[in-house]
Amino acid sequence: MFFDKKVKKMDAWDVALTKWSVVAFVFLLMTIWSGLNTWVHSVNPWYFFVAFVILVARPIYRVYLK
Numbered sequence: 001m002f003f004d005k006k007v008k009k010m011d012a013w014d015v016a017l018t019k020w021s022v023v024a025f026v027f028l029l030m031t032i033w034s035g036l037n038t039w040v041h042s043v044n045p046w047y048f049f050v051a052f053v054i055l056v057a058r059p060i061y062r063v064y065l066k
Helices: 001-009 012-033 034-042 047-066
Strands: none
Touching: 001 034
């Protein structure tokens, strides 16, 4: 309940900035932790693309298609 009230107060800028902060944090982790960097570079990029499509499917459906 508490979290739902807080999320409803967020606007488009808050959501966008949250997403960009996650991207920046991942870049930070990849810079500091060389094992993560090596793993990301060794994985086939299509796996990341498939994960992206799966993760973005519901928000795209709910916002643009519904």
